[in-house]
Amino acid sequence: MKNIKVPGTINSINPNTQSIFENPFVKTLTIAVFMGIFLVDMGLGLFEVFSTKESPLPSAVVLLIFAVMFIAGMVFYEKHGLDTLSSLVGGALAGFGFSFVFVSLVGGVQFALGGGISAIGWDQVISAVAASMIASVVMLKALFYKLQNHLY
Template structure:
């Protein structure tokens, strides 16, 4: 007996909702749009208040963990010690920047900052980031496909 509207259907010919390319692409686009706008709001908050949303000790801990993880990753990929140290440093700085700006964006949004900017601007920014994110993914996917195959 089949129940209408169930995601896990027993029909082997039916396609799961999460296997649908439209749903997958839309989900990735929405998440990327929200992610990018949140980072932008975080940067706006950091530059307008001229302070970090996280204490320096937490930022340093995030950097340390990402630095060590990046260094080990690059060493396992076969890079020499100096190159893996540089890769770990770049990974630490990059991921710390992303995390701090994301936390700043969440704090800005929860503090009522979106209502001061205006919901129309935020929704327009999410829409623009969704489009830009999908274009970037498709171009990157095409470039990597041509490079590796």
């Protein structure tokens, strides 16, 4: 028996319809929400790290994250034509940056799960997410504007 596609069903292919993820408004809003939550989580993680004066992760895990990202960054920069010293520096910066981001994200999650958001207040956290969403859209649009003249 042939697979007959009936118009209006989920399986029908209509070239005139647009997926919800192809809608520029939905795409930009989704990215802004995730970046806003990401930035606020990092901020809460930094607050947690500085208030407790200890890392939310064991030092061995942080060192392992740094080592993996250092090697990956170094190989990436060597493949793109940088000399050995520059690729070492680029790998070190990539390792440090990713370790910093990961530690602050884990600290933010621990802060939130430990009841820290209730102590700060939901109004401030939601306001911070909203401000971060605006900042992320501005950063993305500025980055897109800067990169649109370069062909990669």
